[in-house]
Amino acid sequence: MATQPPRLASYDDSTLPNLPSHTKTLFDAKTAQNLTFEQIAHHLNRSEVAVAAIFYGQATASPEDVDKLSSLLNIPRDSLAAQLLSGFPDRGRAGPMPPVEPLIYRLYEIVQNYGYAFKAVMNEKFGDGIMSAICFNSKVEKEVDEAGAEWVVITLRGKW
Amino acid sequence: MATQPPRLASYDDSTLPNLPSHTKTLFDAKTAQNLTFEQIAHHLNRSEVAVAAIFYGQATASPEDVDKLSSLLNIPRDSLAAQLLSGFPDRGRAGPMPPVEPLIYRLYEIVQNYGYAFKAVMNEKFGDGIMSAICFNSKVEKEVDEAGAEWVVITLRGKW
Amino acid sequence: MATQPPRLASYDDSTLPNLPSHTKTLFDAKTAQNLTFEQIAHHLNRSEVAVAAIFYGQATASPEDVDKLSSLLNIPRDSLAAQLLSGFPDRGRAGPMPPVEPLIYRLYEIVQNYGYAFKAVMNEKFGDGIMSAICFNSKVEKEVDEAGAEWVVITLRGKW
Amino acid sequence: MATQPPRLASYDDSTLPNLPSHTKTLFDAKTAQNLTFEQIAHHLNRSEVAVAAIFYGQATASPEDVDKLSSLLNIPRDSLAAQLLSGFPDRGRAGPMPPVEPLIYRLYEIVQNYGYAFKAVMNEKFGDGIMSAICFNSKVEKEVDEAGAEWVVITLRGKW
Amino acid sequence: MATQPPRLASYDDSTLPNLPSHTKTLFDAKTAQNLTFEQIAHHLNRSEVAVAAIFYGQATASPEDVDKLSSLLNIPRDSLAAQLLSGFPDRGRAGPMPPVEPLIYRLYEIVQNYGYAFKAVMNEKFGDGIMSAICFNSKVEKEVDEAGAEWVVITLRGKW
Amino acid sequence: MATQPPRLASYDDSTLPNLPSHTKTLFDAKTAQNLTFEQIAHHLNRSEVAVAAIFYGQATASPEDVDKLSSLLNIPRDSLAAQLLSGFPDRGRAGPMPPVEPLIYRLYEIVQNYGYAFKAVMNEKFGDGIMSAICFNSKVEKEVDEAGAEWVVITLRGKW
């Protein structure tokens, strides 16, 4: 399978009606340019999660992001700006809750099972208050343990 | 407020019907002994989140955990073992979903908004597959940025 | 970023099926004319929230409003009147409840958490009764505290 | 009806299972002492809404609040502290959503109908971001218009 | 069946947890005194529906209502006043929605089927606005048509 | 505003997918002919609510109704008959339940709050049984009280 190009994330046709129109524009260009989120993130100097969140309409792109996306993905700057820089994100509509996608469900399950545990520990560490889900960044990393097994490490960092 | 003892996490009476009986036992003892999860976690040599998850019935305590909890919290070892070592956790019942508790809702909102972004990045990094929510550990840390603001850093680490 | 034009609120394509046809007409014209709600509200001599509510089909425009919107936004008066002055608003369909949009969710959360507190205080102040959500007006203001932090001040004013 | 004492807010027996145990303690004492929230708020130097929120378990009381509530309501300080100062609020559980209580439903309806209008105006005024529902305060005032009609004025003030 | 006493409305044990404590007090006394709502309403000079609504905790009793109910139903005035005159109604909790009770479901079905028809007719008659469900009264009457069939006539009268 | 024509009820584009095709046909013609439901009802010798219910697909039109609607609204008789006289009403699909439209919600709220009160009074008046929501008619009237305030009077009349 060595000659196989890396498989790239894309959209499923049936989810497009829930997503902003730029999602299709961006993913089609990403596929055409054969770029991973890692490569795009490196070019934009942002985290991969933030870039993917822009693709799905969950985060705001800055004018600089639009410039870089436009040149990297070969999308006319004006049409991309019209899609990404007008209006504000209308977040939270990408998929159903509870999630039916198993991988996303696992994250939901972590909240369901460990939610009160996280709260108890955070309250003791920070007092009464809240962790922001907006003033927030995150990253995904890969770890390989000594047995060769892969682990996903997600870091969520939110202002208190 | 210097003489104020640190405020400890506890349970709300109205949530007890959804929780196993050992939740009350453990929290009452923790309050009586005036211990934080950090102190208990240190004594058990486990993460704070794991310890809190045992309190809420989401994780299994080992016999060693029971020995240490029994001595630290001054609960008779036999009665604690009967509560913690018989049966298996019946997870996921601690609170409603979607969460009504604002702090837990923020974690839910992260899944709602960033779920597809996490999936896309993980798929490109690991291929098709899933991150385990069971073969899983996590921790909560406090960061203070240069402006003095506190940030919560949650690390979720799950086997792929 | 000084040369950046102010970012204007607009609609997300995927929400249009839930909104009356005039929502698209009005927002497209607002974007083309590069006008903020503040500017339109000033022209109509109404509150910004009321103007935005007309855009989203939640409030009735008066014939005067239509005249002014038509000239300001450069939309033929007859076609705008056909959209805005025939029929009556069919309210409440703009988005899902509970809201998935984080900013709107925060308002929902205020009702969820403080609902009974508001009721208790209103009942003691006004007796048994109700605050109208229809014979109602509201405004949004910006405050900057001495530390330079911005605060949103929303005022809801409803007949008892 | 002049000799009628003012009617005081209290709890409905059937809602107690959803509320923390201190709700009953505090309301029973408030009724026995025949105090309005306005009187208590004045004594605590906090807003009436904040005081009612403490009663319903939605806000944290400070040790000073506990001291003052204890003396004003004639509740032993230790037992009140045990209820109010141990643990952290487990918010959002006071009533069902959507609200079935008509007065609270009106607030919900405002979010349902005007949510997108508020978001559009706030986004244009503040940019992309969010209004905090936690770093937040609010008040309820009474206005009487020239026709003698009473109006409720609710002010919500949240950090952006 | 002539010697059969008229059958009186009462509560079902399994619904009591959703109702205020005075519901049981009032219905038990009504049954003991063998009184219909018609008789009680006549004594209080209020509509039958209003009286039943007081029983179910949906309407506020005035001090005069309490005096009359106390003497008619033979309930000590003080204990009745404590139940009926402290606090304010916490409405809307009597039963589930959609209703499972067939008779109540029929009313719900009328709203489901004719809701838009009522709205259209009211809007043309009154303009944009709303009919109050709070500043509101209603009555139930019996009609017998020429064929001897009984008809229920419900009149809902709400302020616009 | 004296020269303003009376505002007529119509449909909202975004609700059409839930309604039968004749809803659009009839409302478009009604708007073109500039007729109120009162005028149409007078012509058909039926109640306004019944006529509106035909428009929304909740009631069956008789062949006579079709003849009269055809001539009054200037719709070819055959095409109208094909829409109105073939098939049977598929009721209950006009809008969501619970209603999000505030005016319709008020009717729903009456059922939620007063449902058991209506049932208790009807049961005492009629015995065990049910009021038909099908063998049923209704009307909407306007009352003006001595203070000049408008009241809506809805009469629901169903066979027992």
Next chain:
Amino acid sequence: MATQPPRLASYDDSTLPNLPSHTKTLFDAKTAQNLTFEQIAHHLNRSEVAVAAIFYGQATASPEDVDKLSSLLNIPRDSLAAQLLSGFPDRGRAGPMPPVEPLIYRLYEIVQNYGYAFKAVMNEKFGDGIMSAICFNSKVEKEVDEAGAEWVVITLRGKW
């Protein structure tokens, strides 16, 4: 297994909170007297389904039914009358919908799958209208086909 007494229907402890108090009284006496619904129905001269519906609080017992149940089941007449003849049935609360009980789910599934087929056939046979679920009776019979297989035959008979 010949000496095995016939197995009798009874209640499950965990369902009692949803049922009127007479359900327990009647089933306990039925078990003690070792009677089938067939035997009780024969004694009361009503259908088995009607008798079971009385047990579950879905149908009204007549005074004659109470007399006969009292003597057959050996329950004091007065206490039984107090439970069965006061108040009116509060129907529809016996179990959740959709049903989780497989046998009841099968009936639900028939409605889900064949509902529109039943409606189409009934409309063509009876015109527009409705089948009463209240002015209604039903029976359950057993058929054995030539292959020895048992078939349930349920007959639902409702007034149009």
Next chain:
Amino acid sequence: MATQPPRLASYDDSTLPNLPSHTKTLFDAKTAQNLTFEQIAHHLNRSEVAVAAIFYGQATASPEDVDKLSSLLNIPRDSLAAQLLSGFPDRGRAGPMPPVEPLIYRLYEIVQNYGYAFKAVMNEKFGDGIMSAICFNSKVEKEVDEAGAEWVVITLRGKW
């Protein structure tokens, strides 16, 4: 009204997206041929309910059924076979549950109210087990009682 052709069941445009494509084909032909389900059922020698269930995609047509439907309804045999004989029914999608259509709701209400009564009687007659909703047939008949009132008699017959 004697010259009025009998009114035939058909589909409502707004329900077609939930139904297989053959539903439209068959009903359009049925209307064009002016045939009742009774006539079609007679021609196919099946029950009317089974025929209607084929129309709504809830039952499988045999090749013989397709032959007869093709000739009776004047639909080319090949195109009908392609629609009816390829694939297998994907049942249960015709309408929402709980049903909003009043006639179908009445059947649902029978299950809701009498479900446990049916179960109790069936269990006593047949033992523990289940009635099949698949190995199942049913019919609808009309009865006229001595007073001239029409009754619907539905017979459900399922294998135990």
Next chain:
Amino acid sequence: MATQPPRLASYDDSTLPNLPSHTKTLFDAKTAQNLTFEQIAHHLNRSEVAVAAIFYGQATASPEDVDKLSSLLNIPRDSLAAQLLSGFPDRGRAGPMPPVEPLIYRLYEIVQNYGYAFKAVMNEKFGDGIMSAICFNSKVEKEVDEAGAEWVVITLRGKW
């Protein structure tokens, strides 16, 4: 950990209100006798899943099962028979759906993801029809692959 007794399945206190009373009786005795389901199943000559299903009230015990359970678990035969042999199982109430318990959720997820795949394969193999979930048995086995990893093998066998 060699001296550790094997950990036995039991119930969680907070789930008991949803379960029949015999669940507690049986599990308490099983724990006291320190028996696994494998041991009990061997004694009863039934599958482990069937035995566990009896414990949870999902399956009927035969009189022979009761005899053997009584002697093995040391429960008086009469009291056990009263719990297990009177009435019929009221199935499906053990836990919420969708399941919140992660292990049970995985089974639910298999249905969610593979449901149509199973249906397509079964339909091609068996034609139109259904697999019984009642005339059904199942077993759970452990497999260890060459890499030493454990696999669960669940076999579901239902009559077509």
Next chain:
Amino acid sequence: MATQPPRLASYDDSTLPNLPSHTKTLFDAKTAQNLTFEQIAHHLNRSEVAVAAIFYGQATASPEDVDKLSSLLNIPRDSLAAQLLSGFPDRGRAGPMPPVEPLIYRLYEIVQNYGYAFKAVMNEKFGDGIMSAICFNSKVEKEVDEAGAEWVVITLRGKW
């Protein structure tokens, strides 16, 4: 019926909006080539369930699968690869939960009724942990018992 070709599984038009675009491509080709899943599975050397899962977008096809599907089903390799090898499955969207399709509901019912029984047996056999629904395979087999009745045997095999 011997000359009847075997009936093949296909899609229902009304479900396509929930499925990826390749579902239609693959099923149309399968029908055109008149192939069963058994034949395709044999050609791909995978289980029938896995092949059907690829058709419904629940499983990933390998490049080898695409080569073989392309030649067997006569679909251009490039267009099939674009549909099947770009992106990753977005699982769980094929149908509603709870399932309305009776055959799929039976699998759901097994989880609902036997979920806790499976969990108890698995926990005793494997300890605390979880069976993977992703690292998972399954098969469907047909058994005929001595009485000639057909049984479905589903084997679910998941990593612990």
